[in-house]
Amino acid sequence: MPQEALVQEEDLGLLVDLYELTMIQAYWAEGMNERATFSLFFRSLPQGRNYMLACGQQHVARLVTQLRFGERQIDKLRSLNLFEEGFLEWLAGFRFSGDIHAVQEGTPVFPQEPLLEVEAPIAEAQLLESLVMNYVHLETVLASKASRLVNAAQGRGVVDFGMRRMHGIDAAVRGVRAYHVAGLTGTSNVLGSVTHGLSAQGTMAHSYVQAHGKEDDALLAFARHYPGTTLLVDTYDTVAAVKRLIERMAEDSSLDIGAIRLDSGDLEYLAKTCRHLLDEAGHQDIKIIASGGLNEHSIRELVVNEAPIDGFGVGTSLGASSDSPCLELAYKLTEYAGEPRLKHSPGKHSLPGRKQIYREQEADGSYRCDHLTLRDEQAPGTALLQPIVLQGDFQEAAMASPDAAREASLDSVSRLPPELRSLVETRTYHVTISDRLHACRRLAESRLGLPPDD
Structure with missing residues (x-):
């Protein structure tokens, strides 16, 4: 059979684990x-x-x-020889008719x-398990990682260069959406950029330099093709390349270079050396971009050591x-037919009932704690779970635009306690569980004849 490059939207109903379909039948x-x-x-x-x-x-x-x-x-399902025709007819008429409450994207x-x-x-709810978990798992893991990089950079831009080593092309495109929400400033992934509205950014590869007879010829040709571009200067000898580039700019004042990129070596030393050379020659406007095996810890070290790196x-x-x-996400039944349900397995307990999260703030706007309650309770703070689907209809007004989600995300993270x-520090954020939610759990346990989970 010919293989399609991506899962088609029409096939998303089949993106289930088999047990979901057998249970539903x-x-x-x-x-x-x-x-x-x-x-x-x-x-x-x-x-x-x-x-x-x-x-x-x-x-x-929205996809649901x-x-x-x-x-x-x-x-395709009929070919598995597991399903009755009446059930397949039920699936053919499937339309989600329920409600979904969710926190805003970019919420800690x-x-x-x-x-x-x-x-x-x-x-209907059981059918969604694997699809929902897959989408939320990928984007939450990547957004959380991106948020750490943004924190480490302390206001300097962070650009996604990760497409070629991601786990599949679907992840590479959907990841850009998560990076946008988390606050990255750009991506090298063109399809991700045009799909999710994050700025497309990039420079050149070492192969472009290697393909030319001389490094200077490659850098100057690229600069003339793309005024204001970023030039990769570490193919051979970084400091020597920057010195020759400065000489060429002195000879040709029309050259417009926006930045140089350092991709290897001692980035702190090279950044400080190149910054000195550029400033001394009057090129304070040329920025320095660093890449090459970076993570949040190496970025933090460069920032702490005052390496003059702009992104x-x-x-x-x-x-x-x-x-x-x-992330060990779980999708668990918490209520059925109006009665609370829970899982009581060792290490895998769940809380019953329909719930709400209230986030309480200090006087200065920073977050103090969260209160986890039953849905119809009131508690101090702002209610985070809001209806995004009602009776099967997606609530467009409840869906933040990518830019709005990004701004809300950066604001929310900034309100977290500094720790x-x-x-480098590990701290537990305080989440209280309401008395009524505790009582609901005890009721569910007693109905099942289970010992209280204290």
Whole structure:
């Protein structure tokens, strides 16, 4: 069969684990169609993270409202010889009819807090499990990594160079959306840029320099092709290349060079040396960009040591989130037919009921703590979970634009206690659980004959 490069939107209904379909058929056969609530959350932070930046949940909510099973998809399911014709007919008429409440994209979140909750007839809600988890997992992991890089850069721009080492082309494109929300200033990924509105940025590869007989010829030719461009100066001898470039600019005042890029070697030493050479020659306006195996810790060290670097390009450590590439997201049933439900397995407990998160602030606007409550409770602070889908209809007014999500994200992260934004300190943010939510948990445990989970 010919292989398609990307999952087509019409096939998203098949982006499920098999057990979702077999369970749904069993629900259908048993006539179980009461309303259920499923909560998407994580129980613990990955190592080295003080918060996660929620991303992808509003994006996938829109897709959920468009989910369909066409004739071709039904034929593919029929070929598995697992499903009754009546059930396949039910799938052919599938339309999501429920509600989804979600936090705004770019919101810092903590253990046990729902990134979203789905409320719908149980078969509809169950069908969404893997699709929702995939979208939210990828974009949350990448946005969280990008947020750390933005914190480390302390106002200097950070550009995504990670496409070539990401885990698949779908991830490379969707990642750019997460980077935009988290506050990156650009991406080298052209498709990601034009799809998600993040500035396309780039320079040249070493091969361009190598292909020319002389390094100077390559740099000058590129500068004439692209006025204001960034030139890669480390193919052979960085300092020597910058010195010759300064000489050429003295000979030709029409040359317009926006920046030089350092991609190897001792970046602090080279940045300080090149900055001195450029400033001494009157080129204070030419910026210095650094790349080459960078992560948030090496960027922080360069910033702390006052390396005169104006921006950073980050590849592998960003695109693969190499220090912490996964988040143990869970999508758990918390209510069915009006009764609280929970999971009680050791180390995998869940909280029952439909929930809300209230974020309380100090007088100066910084975040004090969160209150995790049942949905119909009131608590100090701002309610974070808001309806994004109602009765199957996507609420366009509730969806922030990419730029608005970016601004809200940067503002929210800036309001976290400084220790939580640190790359070297670990601190637990205080999340209270309301008395009514505790009581709901005890009620669910008693109905199941389980010992209290204290």
